[in-house]
Amino acid sequence: MKSVLALILMSTAAGAEPAPGVANEARAKMNWMLHCQGCHQPDATGSANGAPGMANDVARFLRVEGGREYLTRVPGVANAGLDNAQLAELLNWTLGTFDRQHVPNDFSPFTAEEMAAGRARPLVSDAAMMREALRNKFPASEEGSAGGD
Amino acid sequence: MKELDKLSEGVVRFLARSNSRRGVLATIGGVITGGAMFPALPVARASGPAAGSGYDGVTPQSTGNPMDPGDPASCDYWRYCGIDGFLCSCCGGSASVCPPGTEMSPITWIGTCRNPADDVNYIISYNDCCGKPACGRCLCNRNDGERPMTRPQLNNDINWCxxxxxAAYTCSTAVIIGVAVKEGNG
Known part of the structure; x- marks a missing residue:
């Protein structure tokens, strides 16, 4: 009986665990709805010829050189109508919510200063090119791990 | 029977005494002409509501929920604060449902509107309904909080179906997808 209770407690705790670098999850989710999901869709699967899909994929950029900086410079991030602190929170929330499996164990959350530096050099038409260049660096062995639940 | 005869005779004689034959013809002619003219007079036909959309055939609507006040077939309805387009409520759908035969667009413009019933800001998604010709009724263009094309994330003239x-645009809905928290600046 005790072990069952512990199991229930553990699973509840795991479900409620906030993503790293997210001070206010409700605010992050609201900012996702207001600033991202109109084009990226509620489940972050993206839209054809529009905003790229991010589900089970976006955190893989953290694992290649230049990928972390790229995420702070993409048009949707750099031009969002949010201050640097909320933008960092939103990006951290997005990574933890839609692609937790690819977030590296030693991941240090994005900070307001980092966002300020990235959005000072926003990507425009070169975003897609850079994305492909980074994608080509993704380790092939990771391909099979996408999906999850 | 005799009484009835007497009564009829009395009434007829009274009419004959009190009316000239020409007078009767003139009265009948006046009624016929006046009756024919009456529908052509420029009076309100009361086919549309005094308040509401003002479009012919669109009657006022209600959600039936006191916490969701107003007329969903009118541009003034609280959920339409950022809308740009024809109201699906006037086109065979509702504020959150597409008309039959149309498809709801997954790519939308999203903003917040304050509900006057509880003074809470709700997150509203203006999903287009697509696949039939433009509805053409109840055009609303309130655009609260909209920004010019130079701020594409906050411009509602880009995403149409x-x-x-x-890509055939029919009409627009205003679906509640969440509640805005106070700490945000969105």
């Missing part, structure tokens, strides 16, 4: 099998 993207992500659907057809």
């Amino acid at each position: 993207l992500g659907t099998s057809t």
